[in-house]
Amino acid sequence: MWDGIYSDAQAARGAAGYREACKSCHGDDLDGKGPVPPLAGSDFTGNWNGMSVGDLFEKMQTQMPADRPGQLSKEQNAAVLAYILQYNKFPAGKNDLPGDARALEGIRFEAKKSAP
Numbered sequence: 001m002w003d004g005i006y007s008d009a010q011a012a013r014g015a016a017g018y019r020e021a022c023k024s025c026h027g028d029d030l031d032g033k034g035p036v037p038p039l040a041g042s043d044f045t046g047n048w049n050g051m052s053v054g055d056l057f058e059k060m061q062t063q064m065p066a067d068r069p070g071q072l073s074k075e076q077n078a079a080v081l082a083y084i085l086q087y088n089k090f091p092a093g094k095n096d097l098p099g100d101a102r103a104l105e106g107i108r109f110e111a112k113k114s115a116p
Contacts, residue, residue: 002113004093005053006082011092014083017076021065030087036066039084045111053097054104057081061101074099 018026027033030040038044048056060077063069072080078099086092098104 006097011086014079
């Protein structure tokens with residue numbers, strides 16, 4: 001997580017995808033609305049802490065957007081996830097986040113950077 005698992009360019013593509021497919025429910029600031037959970041902040045990072053990035057990607061792929069699940073391609077979801085990670089201040093790296101849940105299973109979601 002903290003070694004940079006997405007690229008800035010991918011997150012920029014994901015920002016556009018987020019505005020088109022996610023913003024109406026999750027809000028401009030990724031803070032959720034009513035029963036819709038936030039995608040930013042300590043509630044979001046705490047909910048996913050210890051799980052795999054693959055779990056989060058798979059949920060996005062199969063259940064989001066709520067009104068048309070599975071409509072976004074794997075590449076689009078990977079870009080949106082990159083944007084979500086960037087928004088939550090996880091560092092970018094050189095390579096794009098893969099659009100494959102299995103490839104992401106080995107990456108543990110860590111809400112806080114571990115001490116070296």
